[in-house]
Amino acid sequence: MLQIDKVSKHFGGLPALSQVSFEVTEGQVTALIGPNGAGKSTLINCITGILEPGAGRIAFRRQELTGLKPHQISRLGIARTFQNLKIFPRLSVLDNVLTGLTGKGGGSLLMAMLRLPYLRHRERQLKLLALNALDRFALTDKADWPAGILAYGDKKRLELARACVSEPYLLLLDEPVAGLNAEETADIAEQLRILRSAGHTMLLVEHDMELVMTIADQVVVLDSGRCIATGTPDDIRRNPLVLEAYLGSMEATA
Amino acid sequence: MSDLLQFIFSGLTNGSIYALIALGFCVVNNTMGILNFIQVDFVTLGGMLMFTAVLSLSLPMIPGLLLAVVGVALVAMLVERFGLRPARSDNHLILVFITIGLSIILRGVIKLIWGKNRMAVPPLTPDHPVEIMGASVLPQALWILLLTLVAIALLSWFFYRTSLGLSMRAVASNPTAAAVVGIPAGRIRLTSYAIAGALGGLAGVLMTPITTLNYDVGVLLGLKGFAAAILGGFGSFPGAVIGGVILGLLESLSAGYLSSAYKDVVAFVVLLLVLFVRPKGLLGK
Amino acid sequence: MTGKEKLLYFLYLHRTGLTVTVLSLALLLYPLYQSNPYTLGLSNLIAINVIVVLGLALFIGFAGQISLGHATFFGMGAYGSAITTVTFGLPPWPAMVLVATLVGLFAWIIGVPILRLSGHYLAMATLGMNFVFHTVLLQWDQVTGGPSGFAGIPLLTLGSFAFDDEVRLHYLLWGFALLFLLLCLNLVRSGVGRGLAALAGEETAAAALGVNTQVAKLKVFILSAVLAAIAGSLFAHTYSYISPDSFDIFVATDFVIMVVIGGMGSVWGVLFGTGTITLLPEWVDFFETYKDFVHGGILVLVLIFLPQGLVAGLVDMVRVRMVLRRQKYASDR
Ligand SMILES: Nc1ncnc2c1ncn2[C@@H]1O[C@H](COP(=O)(O)OP(=O)(O)O)[C@@H](O)[C@H]1O
Ligand SMILES: [Mg+2]
Numbered sequence: 001m002l003q004i005d006k007v008s009k010h011f012g013g014l015p016a017l018s019q020v021s022f023e024v025t026e027g028q029v030t031a032l033i034g035p036n037g038a039g040k041s042t043l044i045n046c047i048t049g050i051l052e053p054g055a056g057r058i059a060f061r062r063q064e065l066t067g068l069k070p071h072q073i074s075r076l077g078i079a080r081t082f083q084n085l086k087i088f089p090r091l092s093v094l095d096n097v098l099t100g101l102t103g104k105g106g107g108s109l110l111m112a113m114l115r116l117p118y119l120r121h122r123e124r125q126l127k128l129l130a131l132n133a134l135d136r137f138a139l140t141d142k143a144d145w146p147a148g149i150l151a152y153g154d155k156k157r158l159e160l161a162r163a164c165v166s167e168p169y170l171l172l173l174d175e176p177v178a179g180l181n182a183e184e185t186a187d188i189a190e191q192l193r194i195l196r197s198a199g200h201t202m203l204l205v206e207h208d209m210e211l212v213m214t215i216a217d218q219v220v221v222l223d224s225g226r227c228i229a230t231g232t233p234d235d236i237r238r239n240p241l242v243l244e245a246y247l248g249s250m251e252a253t254a
Numbered sequence: 255m256s257d258l259l260q261f262i263f264s265g266l267t268n269g270s271i272y273a274l275i276a277l278g279f280c281v282v283n284n285t286m287g288i289l290n291f292i293q294v295d296f297v298t299l300g301g302m303l304m305f306t307a308v309l310s311l312s313l314p315m316i317p318g319l320l321l322a323v324v325g326v327a328l329v330a331m332l333v334e335r336f337g338l339r340p341a342r343s344d345n346h347l348i349l350v351f352i353t354i355g356l357s358i359i360l361r362g363v364i365k366l367i368w369g370k371n372r373m374a375v376p377p378l379t380p381d382h383p384v385e386i387m388g389a390s391v392l393p394q395a396l397w398i399l400l401l402t403l404v405a406i407a408l409l410s411w412f413f414y415r416t417s418l419g420l421s422m423r424a425v426a427s428n429p430t431a432a433a434v435v436g437i438p439a440g441r442i443r444l445t446s447y448a449i450a451g452a453l454g455g456l457a458g459v460l461m462t463p464i465t466t467l468n469y470d471v472g473v474l475l476g477l478k479g480f481a482a483a484i485l486g487g488f489g490s491f492p493g494a495v496i497g498g499v500i501l502g503l504l505e506s507l508s509a510g511y512l513s514s515a516y517k518d519v520v521a522f523v524v525l526l527l528v529l530f531v532r533p534k535g536l537l538g539k
Numbered sequence: 540m541t542g543k544e545k546l547l548y549f550l551y552l553h554r555t556g557l558t559v560t561v562l563s564l565a566l567l568l569y570p571l572y573q574s575n576p577y578t579l580g581l582s583n584l585i586a587i588n589v590i591v592v593l594g595l596a597l598f599i600g601f602a603g604q605i606s607l608g609h610a611t612f613f614g615m616g617a618y619g620s621a622i623t624t625v626t627f628g629l630p631p632w633p634a635m636v637l638v639a640t641l642v643g644l645f646a647w648i649i650g651v652p653i654l655r656l657s658g659h660y661l662a663m664a665t666l667g668m669n670f671v672f673h674t675v676l677l678q679w680d681q682v683t684g685g686p687s688g689f690a691g692i693p694l695l696t697l698g699s700f701a702f703d704d705e706v707r708l709h710y711l712l713w714g715f716a717l718l719f720l721l722l723c724l725n726l727v728r729s730g731v732g733r734g735l736a737a738l739a740g741e742e743t744a745a746a747a748l749g750v751n752t753q754v755a756k757l758k759v760f761i762l763s764a765v766l767a768a769i770a771g772s773l774f775a776h777t778y779s780y781i782s783p784d785s786f787d788i789f790v791a792t793d794f795v796i797m798v799v800i801g802g803m804g805s806v807w808g809v810l811f812g813t814g815t816i817t818l819l820p821e822w823v824d825f826f827e828t829y830k831d832f833v834h835g836g837i838l839v840l841v842l843i844f845l846p847q848g849l850v851a852g853l854v855d856m857v858r859v860r861m862v863l864r865r866q867k868y869a870s871d872r
Contacts, residue, residue, distance in 0.1 A: 109726065341846075343843075
């Protein structure tokens with residue numbers, strides 16, 4: 001579904017990604033792991049058009065993504081979350097989720113100002129979708145709170161709800177459980193499993209090895225911008241290169 | 255031929271003033287990352303303090319000039335400490351808005367103290383034009399050129415030879431360096447405002463004998479100074495000087511050969527053109 | 540739900556519509572209660588300013604950029620109407636539409652490069668634009684009348700009904716102001732408005748959610764310019780006389796102060812901000828002398844303590860308080 005082909009990206013001469021290639025298969029969860037600074041977030045930014053890859057190509061359902069603007073890419077059905085939370089603190093929780101449906105509302109400023117009946121109707125439908133998503137992530141009772149005062153865990157879930165609400169073809173999740181406690185992590189993991197069984201395709205960036213190993217169909221390991229291994233969770237667990245580069249250092253610090 | 259020379263002289267004179275003001279904008283921009291609208295009122299204040307020092311306190315010219323420049327620098331520090339610092343915001347939109355507000359207040363203070371009338375500030379030395387290669391030049395113009403050079407020399411010495419200046423440049427190129435070098439951010443901000451104030455004040459002291467002095471004379475000069483800074487590349491010191499000189503020359507040549515009615519518009523046309531065509535300016539990074 | 544709760548819920552659900560209705564009624568009845576032409580004249584001026592500030596509030600609030608040049612669009616509307624009706628003899632209403640369209644086009648053309656600039660460059664670019672415009676008004680006197688202004692602009696009429704006194708103008712101007720207020724309220728409550736609010740909060744996140752940030756900013760810029768132009772046309776036809784001083788950079792700054800007081804991106808705040816700044820000179824005797832302190836002081840204090848703007852900031856605070864109280868109440872039970 002998503003082909004990443006020899007993608008490279010440099011920041012002022014320092015390589016953040018070099019010749020990364022892999023593929024995300026439809027209906028599967030692909031996990032992207034690697035130590036801090038490996039270039040995982042950079043890769044996601046390249047896919048979503050926030051950064052322009054220096055070389056290589058990225059294709060989504062046979063369409064070239066390189067050169068498209070972020071909003072165009074989003075409208076193809078790719079949604080994402082951010083590693084360092086980007087919710088809209090002054091909007092209500094419900095409105096935050098509704099922003100996830102921007103592509104589905106009308107785009108015309110003039111029509112919006114006239115508030116014609118068809119728009120009101122569509123607005124009601126979108127609201128239902130958003131309320132559904134809030135329900136799934138157990139945020140319904142906080143729907144009219146300004147999102148800024150939510151607890152950290154709720155914000156994480158809110159961002160996930162915002163990304164899921166539009167039923168995107170591909171979900172890019174940048175460390176969805178970073179900084180959460182065990183209970184909250186289990187919560188999110190459960191949601192990810194539900195999403196997966198509903199047939200969603202995901203690219204999951206995560207540090208939590210337990211989560212990755214139980215949920216992923218395929219694991220890609222990045223180290224210093226290079227793709228050092230690809231395979232099933234079991235392959236990866238046994239791969240000496242990975243153990244050295246990543247798991248080893250994790251255990252050493254743990 | 256002597257016409258051309260005349261225009262070039264007046265262009266250089268005005269250009270020096272724009273350069274001084276542009277440098278003031280750059281110093282604050284480099285250390286705090288904001289556009290300091292108050293700069294325009296530092297210019298006015300310089301002229302006003304000079305007026306008071308020379309005509310009310312009957313000081314001689316040079317002490318009067320020093321008093322005015324130091325006075326503006328002090329006011330600038332007060333403005334930073336008690337006007338800008340309490341905001342504790344790092345949102346640039348808000349900080350720029352606050353400098354707009356402070357600028358309005360400062361202009362109000364000036365209006366209250368010195369009134370709204372136009373005043374005349376005496377030039378540093380009596381107005382007997384000197385002939386230079388067929389062009390007649392006011393001694394004040396020579397003073398402007400000379401003192402601008404002195405100011406630039408002092409500024410270079412400060413930024414390249416003193417430890418405070420060096421660390422301020424480090425901050426400009428890398429904000430996190432400030433913490434590493436261990437210089438309190440407050441002191442840097444205060445110093446940059448003092449410098450901006452002194453430069454603006456000097457521009458006001460030198461220029462108001464040629465224009466006239468009233469409470470909003472600095473607005474137009476200040477805006478042109480900003481245009482010069484953009485033309486040179488916002489934040490670049492050599493750029494500010496070059497931008498000022500080019501702008502001054504463009505202005506006086508177009509006033510001389512095209513139309514003087516739209517003389518004041520030249521700076522803004524240049525500003526808009528630069529912003530559209532090459533926003534980083536001539537020497538910008 | 541009890542009856543009282545039901546009523547409250549109904550009020551809450553229809554709060555926007557109800558507020559607009561109440562406001563319209565109040566404005567409809569106002570001339571019956573207040574017949575002093577001076578006071579009505581003031582409230583008419585507020586209506587004109589509201590139209591300009593509405594657009595500007597949306598632009599500053601949603602594009603996250605400062606425009607110190609909206610007096611230009613206001614002046615283009617005023618001088619545009621004056622010139623097309625007096626010099627070219629066009630009827631006022633079509634002239635107004637024509638001028639608004641042309642100003643919209645102008646905003647589009649300059650908006651494309653100008654909106655590529657980041658925050659403070661934009662402030663200065665717009666200030667420069669306003670300065671150029673003001674100078675042209677002063678210098679190009681064959682067309683604009685120069686410093687002595689432009690007189691003899693016709694009144695607006697509907698058939699044989701002329702808007703020639705304060706009461707009639709009240710209905711005309713507030714009719715326009717309410718119309719635009721309603722349109723802007725619709726906008727902020729729509730999907731497009733949410734996209735804009737997202738843009739104001741976090742540009743990258745908004746783009747990742749499908750908001751075309753460049754185009755959205757441009758559209759709001761054009762909208763604000765068109766609103767300012769229409770306000771300008773109304774201004775010209777209301778006073779029959781205009782002069783360059785109504786469109787200089789200080790006027791542009793005053794518009795911005797009105798926005799900041801109301802709140803960036805807050806539609807209801809616009810009424811408050813515009814009203815306060817327009818009426819201040821009336822309320823405060825020493826105002827003439829201390830105008831700058833009041834204006835500058837308000838700007839600085841509001842931004843230090845409520846960076847979102849006075850009204851918007853207070854509303855945010857109340858919302859948070861209410862949520863916290865409800866939560867405490869729930870946990871106590
Ligand atoms: N905008 C940027 N400018 C410069 N360097 C960056 C930028 N973004 C990321 N980097 C660098 O690229 C490398 C990869 O970062 P990142 O993709 O965030 O890693 P990860 O998400 O795997 O922890 C890091 O060394 C980081 O410092
Ligand atoms: Mg990362």
